[in-house]
Amino acid sequence: MTTELIVTPKNAAHALALFDAGADAVLVGEQKFGLRLAGEFSLEEIATLTTTAHKQNKKVYVAMNALYHNDRVEALAPYMKALNDYHVDGIYFGDPAVIMTHREIGNEVPLFWNTEQTATNYFTANYWGERGASRAYLARELSMDELIEIKENADVQVEVQVHGMTCMFQSKRPLLGHYYLYQGKALQVEGRDAQGSMVLYDKERDNRYPIYEDGNGTHIFSPNDMCMIDELEELLEAGIDAIRVEGIFQEDTYTLEVTRLYKQAMELYASSPKEYRTEKNNLFKAIEELQPKHRPLDTGFFFKESVY
Template sequence: MKKPELLVTPQSIEHVKALLQAGADAFVLGEQQFGLRLAGEFNVAQVEEATAIIHEAGKKVYVAVNAVFHNDRLEALEAYLQEMQRIGVDSLLFGDPAVVMAVRELEITIPLHWSPETIATNWFQVNYWGERGSKRAVLARELSLDEVLEIKENTEHEIEVQVHGMTCMFQSKRSLLGNYFLYRDQAMEIENRKENKNMFLHDKERKNKYPIYEDINGTHIFSPNDMCVIDELTDLFEAGIDSLKIDGVLHTSDYVVKVTSLYRQAIDAFFDQGEEAYEAIKDSLFQQIEEIQPALRPLDTGFIFKETVY
């Protein structure tokens, strides 16, 4: 068995440096006009600076171009892809076939990772996009462990699975927050509400609070809990899952660094010392995450051990 990659979502150049120290293997960078729900905004110059730092450490850079593209964004996409080729990033995350077409027409040589959010749910899809140039599939967060393992067993392509952080429940291209505040006759900045990390939809019946923000891609609503499977990684390790992702969107930089260091310990214990070493520390690792977990964000295992209800 080979060690899975530990993939993280930095918020800034300084955060990149801290996450390298914490043991991250790969980083998702980008900007909101091209990528969805990024933890931080990296313009082209910042992607270039971060890539130099990350490559110097022998690690990888993945750039998100998985936004929902309308016609008016395609020209800017082509110029952006050419810049990424010049910089020499390690992969492009895509969900829209327009990206594949642009990559071919521009003779971009950067490997592709298929990342279509909720619809990556079976191994036929993984193989379909693999035959069209995708090196990796980023699986939907709503899959059970059995479904994840079945997909991995039936493809030769890399598989990425989220193991920690928020998951998106809903996205609309409409500016729902902006429209609401205009209706209330309240003057608020509509451009990008992501920096306001204290906006929630309240569900009084279930006593849940759903984080919500708005950017140029529309409105995004997240799960009320954070996924955490640091004490349930054995099956993913044994199945040979290629990449384990920690999604740090809407979390503090310090929180993401600490969580990354704990998952690093879990991976290294299992692969360097054996399953017993991992079993001996996994409860402690979970408890350390619980100690720093925001009160409004209880931990659960996502859909790994439960079926999706539609």
């Protein structure tokens, strides 16, 4: 199986452009069902996008990885029935309510286990595999060795993030924004009125942590962007089933160009690992030139302990 390149788009036009740039699949959805999406997609938009994508031999996945309170559970069945009718290619979930609903309505859409920080070992991945999941999207706090060990022992497909922001914190409440704004603490919320540009600024380290609040609570992201374009060889050699470029908080053109570069890297490796090794530093430099000055690149936790 060829490794799949998944990207998170901001809107339908952006999704189609990402397909042209080399994305094999896009992940979309609505915030009331999915966490930390790059854009909001209605059911009608998902239906149209899926039809167009399938004509291009591309895939559309839908995020349903929120944690649901009782008052939201009843909305799962009609939403999943619609996704089944549209023949979307996969549903990401973290709450067992999605699996229970999946069984009750006879849904045929593949399920992908996605619980963020808790997807850290192959036993748990296989546990959810036995209950209906066909893929596990692994935690971003894992090292390269841990990721490869999970792939070697997992009975399900394995997906890994390779580029973009990572979530450092989530609260079910709109907690931090209120606390720092009204208590006058060291960290302040900048751009409070503009959700897209809201950041927590740490003056001591000169770090800016993107933050937003929605129906799922408060989300705080890393001050750096992960970039693994020059370190893909081990992941591709290990047969990782899917890699993801995260587009949240990024400009459309940035995500498009990054997608093109990652697809180029993957095709280079597939045709000649030696040529990839020769060109990988140039690919990294190309992304470095696109990178906003206040968002340095790093390799996440692939080569370091999971501490911030």
